[in-house]
Amino acid sequence: MTSHSHGTAVPAHQARSVAEHRAAVTDLLARLAAESRAEVLPLSGALGRALVHGVLAPISLPPFANSQMDGYAVRSTDIPDGGSDVRITQPVPAGSSPRPLQPGTAAPIMTGAMIPAGADAVVPIEKAVPDHFRTEGSGGLVTLPATVPGTYVRTAGSDIAAGERALAAGTCLGPAQLGLLAALGVAEVEVYRAVSVLLVTTGDEVVEPGQPLPPGKIYDSNGTLLEAAMQQAGLNVRRTGISTDNPAELQALLRTRGGDVDLIVTTGGVSKGAYEVVRQAMVEQPVEFLHVAMQPGGPQGIGLFDGVPFLGFPGNPVSCLVSFEMFLRPALSALVGAPAPRLPLSARLAHRLVSPGQKHQVRRGRLEPGGTVQLQGGESSHLMHALAGSNVLVHVPAGVTELAAGDEVEVWML
Structure with missing residues (x-):
């Protein structure tokens, strides 16, 4: 990657398109998709992470045919078109393993309970006469309407069959995906390690919130804004204090705090003004400063600082957030599946x-x-x-x- 000399503007006709810069950011971060960055986590710790490998269903869902309603499990052929009285047999609570259903009988069954062998339909309790379960248990009669096979029966594997792909590689694990894995009996998953980012705000004019505000100074919103966006996206953020406009101090800060992170992100100091500290600090590094044909967020920096991937975002707050949403977030989504892409x-x-x-x-x-x-x-x-x-x-x-x-x-x- 070539390095532009400090202060050199990129001609307008050479402005990089949004798609081209997004591809460049994705290429810069390609190493994040290496399987060496995988770790195994329990489901409770995997929210927001992405699967390294696809998951095949180890069992079927549901694992057995079960009732969709509270009602009576019946043989549909036992009940003529006009309905009939049927003798009540042993009830089937959820979690039990019922005995086969004998011809001419109906078994009170709870929602989610296993369908007895021989039964092929469930008549909801509200369609029975009486429309409530008898307290005296089995042996009595209940009047039931005619039904057809499969009524209110959830067949085994109707959600997913054992051996089918439950989740694809790269799937970002949200509540629904984690719930599916739990339903399949999966206790832990192999996911990509969370991306670690060193986040640095630059500028002599910037003051930490909560401090007195001298004339000509502004409070730092970029640090809080980007840190929150990155944390919400599942990144591990290491935030430094505000760096001055001294290039040597910025270089020292990056070397002290950024040697073991996956990515360095700075805000400010990437335009073509006279005091662009990030540009000055990167003179000896393979970092390119360019203009993307986007508003806001046109000035961008991209490359490596001492071998660590580096992105330089503009200093205006909306510009830095738009840069994150347009370039870094989509690149991570494409490479490791997390964070999930914006809808x-x-x-x-x-x-x-x-x-x-x-x-x-x-x-x-x-x-x-x-x-x-x-x-x-x-x-x-x-x-x-x-x-x-x-x-x-x-x-x-x-x-x-x-x-x-x-x-x-x-x-x-x-």
Whole structure:
């Protein structure tokens, strides 16, 4: 990877597309998909992780035919079209192994209980006369309507058969996936180790929240914003204090804190100003600083710092979050399956927007229940209040300069 000299701007016609930069980030992080990064965890510790290998069902679900309702297990051929009285036999509670059902009898059965051999249907209790279970137990009569084979019977393997693929390799394990594994009797899984990230905010102008705010200074929102986004995505984040605009100090900080992480991410110091500390600190490293045809988040840094993958995000808060969502999150999803990709939806604009035709614009918006999206704030990358009021990212592809109210756009749920 070549290194641009400090302060050299990338000509506009050389701006990298969003897709190209996402591919470059994915390539940079390809080592994260190595099986050497696998670990075995109990289900209780695997939430948000991704499977290294697919899982085949060790048993069928359900493992035996069972009742879908509280009612009576019957032989359908025992009951004529007009219904009939049937003698009640031994009840079948859930968890028991029932005796075979004798011809001409009906077994009271609970939801989830095993269907007795010989029975082929269940008549719900509310269709029986009387419509409640008799307290005197077996030996009495119950009037039941005619039924057909299979009624209210969950057949063995109707959910998944033993030997079928339950989950594919790379599946991100959420509550539903972990629940399936538990239902199959799987107690532990081989997953990719969580990605560890060193997160560094840069800038002499930045002050930690809670400290006095001198004139000309701003509070650091990038650190909290990105740390929260990364933690929510399942990354292990090591956050440093704010780095000054001294390149040597930044280099020392990265070497002291970043030698054993999977990735280094910085915010700020990647543009073409006179005091771009990240650019200066990376002069001797195989790091490229370039412009992506995206708004916000155009300036980007990518490469290696002392052999550790490095990404340099812009300093404006919305820009750094959009950079994470557009590049780092999708790359990790593609490589190791976690975090899960953002869900793309179609929505209709509540009002008109304009966009620079040569850039992919990412706006913030609020998706309303009716399927329309209200843009929050303008396109500027400092509008934190507008970001906090948003629940989607609104995508306007390169080549589109104007959209009218009612036009369809792609949105990503946040």
